[in-house]
Amino acid sequence: MTDIATIMQTSAVIPVLVIDDAATAKPLAEALVAGGLRVLEVTLRTPAAMEAIAEMKQVPGAIVGAGTVVNDAQAREVIDAGVEFIVSPGLTERVARPIIDAGVAFLPGTATAGDIMRGLDLGLTHFKFFPAETSGGLKALKALAAPFYQCRFCPTGGITEASAPDWLAFKPVLCVGGSWVTPTGASMAEVEAKARAANALRG
């Protein structure tokens, strides 16, 4: 199993995907991978999510994870489905425990020093910073990352193609998450082009 640090360093941007129709999942994953974004976060926000995960796992090169995992039952369900990583908007011991015990890469959301300390207590050092822009933006993350010098982050929430380079230039930021790569109604050619541009953002 791949560890979370390796997954975070695979590409500069983790596309956060909300999939309404599982039939669109495979072409979408193919377009993203063709554009160089291999790490794909499928959020459990739609009934199609689990089927979409299964479809995307068939795409060569795709590293498929589940996002918006908010409880232990969801964590177990996506572990059983064979996801390679799990993202949650926040961090509770209850959601973290089955993921850590299964040895699956975990990227829990943090926004405060207390959140990060709860993660350190659980042996975690790699976190999502969420919601990044409204939690104080890069300035807030810089302040938080100073005492937690051993931690690495994936800021997500409100990040755009224009703002991503500033985040990525901060050393503790290994990648950023965002939905801008897959705008509603975009063609697969447009998604591939946006993925290629996103992949090139890390200088």
Ligand SMILES: O=C(O)C(=O)C[C@H](O)[C@H](O)COP(=O)(O)O
């Ligand atoms: O539900 C989760 O677990 C999430 O990951 C939330 C997402 O990170 C944001 O919804 C993406 O933020 P935008 O790029 O601003 O659209």
